[in-house]
């Protein structure tokens with residue numbers, strides 16, 4: 001026997017949740033939503049950033065998530081939530097990649113999209129080791145030098161802070177509006193456009209169109225890949241429109 005449910009009680013609860021929003025004039029409301037959706041320009045000059053981007057951190061032999069946390073200040077549970085393939089923090093494999101979420105900001109008066117991580121120095125560090133080891137090539141020694149005042153030959157080793165700017169992308173509306181989350185992906189020796197696309201389960205054409213001038217076989221340099229991680233904002237929008245209008 002199929003029971004018939006009475007939804008009237010639930011409906012009135014939902015009306016209660018949604019009712020404050022009905023007071024907002026519809027046009028204003030849609031305007032606010034559109035600003036949210038189209039926030040953030042492509043890498044290059046920017047006008048605003050986006051809440052989340054991902055950094056593809058290549059795990060070198062003795063790195064672990066505690067270390068990644070120390071470098072980025074991103075809590076381990078938050079990192080794990082973007083890496084469903086990693087069941088727990090002790091099962092991270094060396095020589096694999098971990099996606100680290102961070103806020104992508106429009107920096108230097110709109111010059112570029114990036115995030116500034118803070119690194120505390122100790123004896124023996126150089127811009128080279130900070131970029132190529134501690135931040136796994138998410139930045140370069142040259143870029144560190146350009147964005148910090150300490151001369152490369154004389155970085156104080158007394159626990160001063162070095163700004164580690166990592167570039168990011170919030171997408172490119174001319175390519176597609178479907179993707180809202182982008183991975184800053186340092187290329188490695190031996191990779192090609194095809195291998196990067198295959199490794200990330202993305203169509204080659206899509207990867208190319210987000211990086212029109214990148215040399216994927218260069219063995220170094222950054223490219224930007226559409227990422228997965230559930231667009232919470234779109235989910236929220238969907239639920240909101242479904243239940244409130």
Ligand SMILES: *[C@@H]1O[C@H](CO)[C@@H](O)[C@H](O)[C@H]1NC(C)=O
Nearest residue numbers: 061062063064065066067068
């Ligand atoms: C994590 O890696 C750092 C750097 O290699 C190391 O010093 C530390 O002992 C490691 N921690 C664990 C829990 O493996």
Ligand SMILES: *[C@@H]1O[C@H](CO)[C@@H](O)[C@H](O)[C@H]1NC(C)=O
Nearest residue numbers: 058060132133136137219220
């Ligand atoms: C970063 O790039 C340099 C030069 O290509 C390479 O030697 C180094 O192993 C890379 N770092 C990591 C953590 O893979």
Ligand SMILES: *[C@@H]1O[C@H](CO)[C@@H](O)[C@H](O)[C@H]1NC(C)=O
Nearest residue numbers: 044112138139140143167222
């Ligand atoms: C980050 O972007 C800036 C501005 O486009 C660029 O000058 C810099 O070389 C980039 N850094 C890296 C590590 O690619």
Ligand SMILES: *[C@@H]1O[C@H](CO)[C@@H](O)[C@H](O)[C@H]1NC(C)=O
Nearest residue numbers: 041042043171172173174175
């Ligand atoms: C998108 O294309 C238009 C027209 O070709 C151009 O003016 C605009 O700068 C492009 N936007 C981006 C983010 O590249």
